[in-house]
Amino acid sequence: MKITEEEKKIAIETTRQLLSTYNDSRGNLIPVLQQVQNKLGYVPAVAMEEAAAHFNVPAVDVYGVITFYNQFRLTPPGKNQVKICMGTACHMRGAHIIQESWERRLNIKMGETTEDREYSLERVACVGCCTMAPVVLINEEVHGKITPTRVDGLIFAHQLDKQKAKEGAAQDE
Amino acid sequence: MSNQYAAAAAAFAKLQEHAQKDWARLKEKPLILIGAATCGRAAGALTLLEEVKNELARLNLDANVLEVGCMGHCYAEPIMVIYNEGFPAICYGYVTEGVGARIVRDYLTEGDPGIEFALAALEPNDMFPTFADFPRGIHENKIVLEQCGFIDPQNIDHYIATGGYAALTKALGMTSEEIITTIKDSGLRGRGGAGFPTGVKWQTCLSAPGTTKYVICNADEGDPGAFMDRTILESNPHLMIEGLAIAALAVGAAKGYVYIRAEYPLAVERVALAIEQARDRGLLGDCILGSNNSLDIEIFQGSGAFVCGEESALIASMEGQPGIPRHRPPFPAQAGLWGQPTIINNVKSLSYVPHIVKNGAAWFTSIGSEKNPGTAIFALAGKVVNTGLAEVPMSTTLNELINEVGSGIAGGKKFKAVQIGGPSGGCLPESAMDTPIDFDSLTQAGAMMGSGGMVVLDEDDCMVEIARFFLDFTQQESCGKCTFCRLGTKHMLDILERITKGQGKPEDIDTLTELAAKVKAGSLCSLGKTAPNPVLSTIKYFREEYEAHINEGRCPSKMCKELIAYYILPDKCERSCDACVGSCPVEAIHDNEDRIKVIDQEKCVKCDSCLVACPPQYKAVVKLSPPHLVLEKDKEYREGKK
Numbered sequence: 001m002k003i004t005e006e007e008k009k010i011a012i013e014t015t016r017q018l019l020s021t022y023n024d025s026r027g028n029l030i031p032v033l034q035q036v037q038n039k040l041g042y043v044p045a046v047a048m049e050e051a052a053a054h055f056n057v058p059a060v061d062v063y064g065v066i067t068f069y070n071q072f073r074l075t076p077p078g079k080n081q082v083k084i085c086m087g088t089a090c091h092m093r094g095a096h097i098i099q100e101s102w103e104r105r106l107n108i109k110m111g112e113t114t115e116d117r118e119y120s121l122e123r124v125a126c127v128g129c130c131t132m133a134p135v136v137l138i139n140e141e142v143h144g145k146i147t148p149t150r151v152d153g154l155i156f157a158h159q160l161d162k163q164k165a166k167e168g169a170a171q172d173e
Numbered sequence: 174m175s176n177q178y179a180a181a182a183a184a185f186a187k188l189q190e191h192a193q194k195d196w197a198r199l200k201e202k203p204l205i206l207i208g209a210a211t212c213g214r215a216a217g218a219l220t221l222l223e224e225v226k227n228e229l230a231r232l233n234l235d236a237n238v239l240e241v242g243c244m245g246h247c248y249a250e251p252i253m254v255i256y257n258e259g260f261p262a263i264c265y266g267y268v269t270e271g272v273g274a275r276i277v278r279d280y281l282t283e284g285d286p287g288i289e290f291a292l293a294a295l296e297p298n299d300m301f302p303t304f305a306d307f308p309r310g311i312h313e314n315k316i317v318l319e320q321c322g323f324i325d326p327q328n329i330d331h332y333i334a335t336g337g338y339a340a341l342t343k344a345l346g347m348t349s350e351e352i353i354t355t356i357k358d359s360g361l362r363g364r365g366g367a368g369f370p371t372g373v374k375w376q377t378c379l380s381a382p383g384t385t386k387y388v389i390c391n392a393d394e395g396d397p398g399a400f401m402d403r404t405i406l407e408s409n410p411h412l413m414i415e416g417l418a419i420a421a422l423a424v425g426a427a428k429g430y431v432y433i434r435a436e437y438p439l440a441v442e443r444v445a446l447a448i449e450q451a452r453d454r455g456l457l458g459d460c461i462l463g464s465n466n467s468l469d470i471e472i473f474q475g476s477g478a479f480v481c482g483e484e485s486a487l488i489a490s491m492e493g494q495p496g497i498p499r500h501r502p503p504f505p506a507q508a509g510l511w512g513q514p515t516i517i518n519n520v521k522s523l524s525y526v527p528h529i530v531k532n533g534a535a536w537f538t539s540i541g542s543e544k545n546p547g548t549a550i551f552a553l554a555g556k557v558v559n560t561g562l563a564e565v566p567m568s569t570t571l572n573e574l575i576n577e578v579g580s581g582i583a584g585g586k587k588f589k590a591v592q593i594g595g596p597s598g599g600c601l602p603e604s605a606m607d608t609p610i611d612f613d614s615l616t617q618a619g620a621m622m623g624s625g626g627m628v629v630l631d632e633d634d635c636m637v638e639i640a641r642f643f644l645d646f647t648q649q650e651s652c653g654k655c656t657f658c659r660l661g662t663k664h665m666l667d668i669l670e671r672i673t674k675g676q677g678k679p680e681d682i683d684t685l686t687e688l689a690a691k692v693k694a695g696s697l698c699s700l701g702k703t704a705p706n707p708v709l710s711t712i713k714y715f716r717e718e719y720e721a722h723i724n725e726g727r728c729p730s731k732m733c734k735e736l737i738a739y740y741i742l743p744d745k746c747e748r749s750c751d752a753c754v755g756s757c758p759v760e761a762i763h764d765n766e767d768r769i770k771v772i773d774q775e776k777c778v779k780c781d782s783c784l785v786a787c788p789p790q791y792k793a794v795v796k797l798s799p800p801h802l803v804l805e806k807d808k809e810y811r812e813g814k815k
Contacts, residue, residue, distance in 0.1 A: 087397035131247035
């Protein structure tokens with residue numbers, strides 16, 4: 001996925017601004033990277049370089065940290081992040097079937113973002129909602145007891161909401 | 174010291190008085206509690222909350238509505254409790270859309286408490302049964318979970334009014350040795366999974382040289398299938414904070430951290446708020462309640478690495494490094510965060526501490542068994558009827574927990590196994606049902622206490638597949654430091670994957686056993702040492718399932734996708750019904766010349782939709798294993814027609 005010059009510029013500015021509130025103690029490295037990701041949705045290479053300079057460590061060390069932890073993304077996520085829980089209870093209740101349904105509907109694989117950057121698909125280890133298995137998170141919202149047909153329903157509802165919002169905005173104008 | 178303690182006790186008495194007044198005022202009007210932890214929210218608790226508030230406003234009724242945590246009865250979410258004069262407090266379950274407003278309306282305007290929606294009453298009475306009248310209630314003994322679901326986790330006064338922070342105040346009047354002796358005498362063992370005596374850990378940290386010491390609460394609950402820590406933090410964060418503060422007093426630490434998984438945003442939010450409120454009340458920060466002791470607590474969010482639950486890996490990640498475990502000794506209690514003596518305790522271990530300090534060591538040892546005092550908290554999930562959290566005395570048997578607390582297997586299916594302790598644990602069969610649940614007995618049986626995740630499996634669950642699932646998990650989460658853990662688990666996973674695809678070889682089982690022993694011996698931390706457990710226990714108890722996969726290309730539980738096919742029984746299919754056709758996401762189902770539905774095996778993605786959609790009175794869709802049975806069935810049908 002290509003990142004534009006504009007995005008790069010924003011990334012550098014955001015990272016610098018965040019870094020200015022932290023001293024150079026190495027213990028601050030992960031919290032800063034988490035904040036960068038919170039703001040941008042991902043941690044681009046330029047942000048890693050900025051952080052490396054701030055903490056006086058080689059950029060490759062920062063890269064090592066980022067790639068070690070599952071939470072960090074190296075590419076921009078979709079506007080809507082779909083996360084499929086892959087915990088034991090979810091798995092035993094068919095999480096892989098749910099995963100395939102999403103992949104089929106969005107026409108992307110796990111870890112990818114749709115071409116229009118509308119949806120991205122990720123797996124999470126366990127969100128601790130095992131009693132509602134199988135579970136899917138759409139952005140921060142937890143949906144329990146998912147079936148392949150509900151996947152269709154969720155996407156449809158989402159697009160409907162979006163359309164309504166669009167119409168609402170058009171009316172306001 | 175004593176003067177100071179008197180001042181602290183007086184300051185606390187004031188806080189308590191204020192909180193109790195507030196608490197008493199709550200029940201002057203009807204009081205409605207709505208369980209809105211993550212599990213409740215997934216079931217629609219926030220919609221219920223809004224619905225109840227709207228209904229109250231519409232009818233112009235005066236009542237207090239509180240958003241509380243989880244009571245443990247997750248199977249019945251969303252849950253609502255109503256305290257109203259004239260009736261005992263009633264807990265309602267399965268309060269789906271529309272029901273909440275109806276109960277509130279009927280109860281508060283007409284005095285009809287809506288018994289048909291009630292799960293149980295909360296206190297003994299002549300009208301309804303209470304939780305204690307059900308098998309679950311007989312076994313349960315709530316210590317840590319006592320307040321969960323009954324107080325507002327976002328209001329420190331509720332916690333104080335129900336007895337909170339009294340233990341911290343008491344501890345301010347005790348010496349370090351006194352606190353540690355109490356914990357040692359109580360026999361509390363670490364609830365993170367290893368079962369190491371908590372008092373001994375604290376003693377080591379206290380005696381370690383150095384003036385800067387740290388206490389860390391390990392809330393990196395990464396075991397798939399475990400959600401006890403999440404529930405405690407979301408429902409009663411102050412209990413853990415109080416325990417952490419007492420631990421800090423015991424070893425003389427002025428800085429504490431709560432290391433929480435980032436996958437638990439609600440828990441992070443609640444803990445952050447709780448810390449802030451405790452600081453406001455003078456229960457944290459400089460000079461706690463006017464004493465000489467100070468403690469500052471900060472949250473550190475994990476970044477999604479399972480291995481960081483291991484203490485040395487957790488410390489590495491707090492120091493800005495990849496979470497790779499290191500050799501021990503020195504133990505963190507001797508040299509931990511930034512090289513300083515550090516206590517790391519699990520959320521549950523710390524949550525027992527205030528209760529032990531308040532009630533004494535003898536009280537704690539009177540519960541559970543001799544070597545395993547106290548209670549254990551389990552997250553019941555999977556195919557059991559009553560999923561949720563249960564706190565039972567140690568040494569309760571698996572049978573009691575699954576069949577009585579959990580009410581047995583859902584859907585009339587047969588019990589097959591129970592998976593305990595997450596990826597570090599194992600699968601125990603029916604014959605092990607009388608095993609008492611404690612650290613020692615479970616290890617003997619070939620599983621592990623772990624952190625308390627318990628996934629119940631029925632006849633539809635394939636044991637080879639579950640072993641593969643856990644290996645896939647540990648293999649992905651291995652930090653890669655030890656060769657055996659990095660490559661050994663990969664090799665094991667490859668073999669298991671082949672078996673579930675029907676490409677197993679006769680020698681595979683022996684190779685797996687051999688590799689398992691080597692991975693166990695050649696790994697530094699518990700992730701690698703326990704990774705082969707699910708494989709070993711399933712081979713031990715369910716060898717015949719492995720053999721069916723390898724020798725016959727058949728999955729006895731009909732779960733492994735490559736080894737099954739979906740088939741519509743022609744004599745059961747109702748010709749005019751199109752339920753399966755509508756549910757199929759890939760248009761693989763069509764009519765044959767007799768207008769009976771047929772699945773195109775080439776197109777079928779085995780998503781299970783048709784089987785679910787087929788009306789129960791027909792039950793025409795079945796799974797066949799091995800898949801070539803479809804051809805035989807087809808032949809049978811055609812010959813029958815002739």
